[in-house]
Amino acid sequence: MKRIFLSALGILSLIQLHAQSASDSSGYKSKKLTLDEVNLVSSYYNQTGNNAAVTGGIGSEKLNDISNIIDVKFIRYDKKNRRHILDAALGIDHYTSASSDLIDLKANSSASHADTRIYPDISYSVENETKGTTIGAGLSASSEFDYKSFGGNITVAKKTNDKNGEFTAKVQVYLDKVSLVLPVELRPVTSGRENNYPTTARNTYAASLSYSQIINQNLQVAFFADFIQQQGYLSLPFHRVYFKDGSVHQENLPNTRSKLPLAVRANYFLGDNIILKAYYRFYTDNWGLTAHTANIEMPVKITPFFSVSPFYRFYTQTAIKYFGKYQTQSATNVYHSSNYDLSAFNSNFLGAGFKFNPLKGVFGLKHFNSLEIRYGHYAKNNQMNANIISLNIKYK
Template identity: 65%
Template sequence: MKRIYLTAAALMAMLHSYAQSSLPDTGYTARKLKVEEVNLVSSYYHQDGNNAAVTGGIGSEKLTDISNSIDVKLIRHDRKNRKHSYLLDVGIDHYTSASSDMIDLKANSSASHADTRIYPSLGWTMENEAKGSTIGAGVSASKEFDYLSLGGNVMFAQKTKNRMGEFTAKLQVYLDQVSLVTPIELRASQTREHEHYPTASRNTFAGSFSYSQIINERLQVMFLADVVQQHGYLSLPFHRVYFTDGSVHQEQLPSNRFKLPIGFRGSYFIGDRFILRGYYRYYTDNWGVHAHTAELEVPVKISPFFSVSPFYRYYQQSAAKYFAGYQTHQAGEDYYTSNYDLSKFTSQFIGAGIHFTPPGGVFGIKQLNTLELRYGHYYRSTKMNANIISLNLKFK
């Protein structure tokens, strides 16, 4: 983890040097590209449970994930005084998974027990402050052993005349390729994990819409809605499903899925020290899943430079119509899964964060102006639990 911090610091210095270097003299010094901020985020996640989809809804769900990402934001102003922002983000996750290791039930330790995911993205926005409008676009990619995803997006935002409200629309597309790594006993031949696998496509098209409004100096609200359409191979090829007769099958799900989440977010400032941040979302899809999410976070300012933010989230979900547990599905069903992510359950997520912004910089480092540390504990009614801790360092 120390290595990525050193790399980021070196990158910060290089970009700062570039921003300060001599550029052609145009008479518009404000148009020079400069670094606005650099964020380093590291997290550690661990979960455990006994409903692994790889083994048909039973077996260990133990998983550990270590994630590191760095994003660099650069800005400049053009001749019309429009603000251009460029965001480069690179993330690397490494995980070990007991359930993935069971793709081959006879292997003591197979290549699938661990993997590394790399996900870079590049974004651009242009804000016209005079008109109150913003446009933007971005591209992204994600690569791991059995999955490749390429994405793109465009966005538009417009503020109201009094600048108290803003409408935002974002269109996204993800074109994915899934490697068909099937359970070893269901393969036509004894293909090993290092050999070539056929692939199938999975495409996602999404529209995200929001409207934010400043009601007064204490209250701000936001309304959110997403429309998501997925098409292609939506199963996971290494998920087993055991029928009532004891036979084993490969998970089979429809090739289309429509999702519709709608939500509301609000922030209320109580004096100078307390903020109430509330969030509610309703979700429905054509697989029969209906869900409610409610969240409350209460940042408390201990001093002008230090705050603590306890939070709590409650989630309730109905089961997809294609879900059934181990050895519960019956012959003749067109679609079937024993993935407990599609089961009926409730979950709770509780934790707290600390936010530190000393005027002289964190640890006396002037450019390191913010340190944020968050911890959360997650518990699901299916007896799966998890813990996550994350660290965010911001350089400006």
């Protein structure tokens, strides 16, 4: 945690030396692309549990993950007073996983016990404040040892005439490559290099629609609908499934999956110091999984420069049709999985965030706009538990 904080502070200090502000108090709008905001998000996540999919639904799920994301936003205004926004982010995750280590059951701290994921993304949008329109496009990538992903998206948005409502449509495509890293006992005997795994495709196509509406000076709501279609290799090759007869197999799931999440969000400013934020999502897909998510958060402004935000999230889902526990499935099932993330469970996520945004900047540093720390405890009713602590430093 100390290392995360110090590295974040170091990066922001360097930026402070070189950057110039995109706007000033006179309201001048820069015609050049100028730095508007830098966000650094760091988090530490750990989990425990005893239903690892790598070992067929039994065994340790112990996992630790450290994430660092730097997000830089530039803004410029053109001759027609349209706002151009360039947003670039780079994320790096490093994790250690007890179950991944057991792709080779005889290994102890094998190569698969840890991995690093790098995920850059960039987006560009143009907002016409007069017409109330926004168009944008983005590219993203993600790379780890056994998985590569490349994504693209296009967004269009239009505000209502009174500027109190906005309709947004977004299409996204992800073209992924999964390396076929099998459990070691299921690998064919070959004379090739061990790290030269074949790959297969997994593609995701998503259309997202949303509509936000200001109801009055204190309340705004938004409705969201996604239509997601996945095709290709949707199993994970190193997930084991143990049949009733004790034989071991790879997880096998259908090659297509259609998902439909629908959600509503409402934010209400109660009085002068309290905000109520509510979110509800219904989700269904053609694998038989139905889920409900309800989230409530209540930021309380203790002072104008310090707020506390307790939150609670409840989640419940049914199992996919192909799920079975350790040694409960048989060869008559074409599709089978012992991944408990796709089983029936409910979970509770509870925590709080603390945000500091002093007028003169955090620690008196003018551009060090805000510091936010957030902690949450997550518990499933199948004994999986996790903790996450996140830190967001904003430079503006």
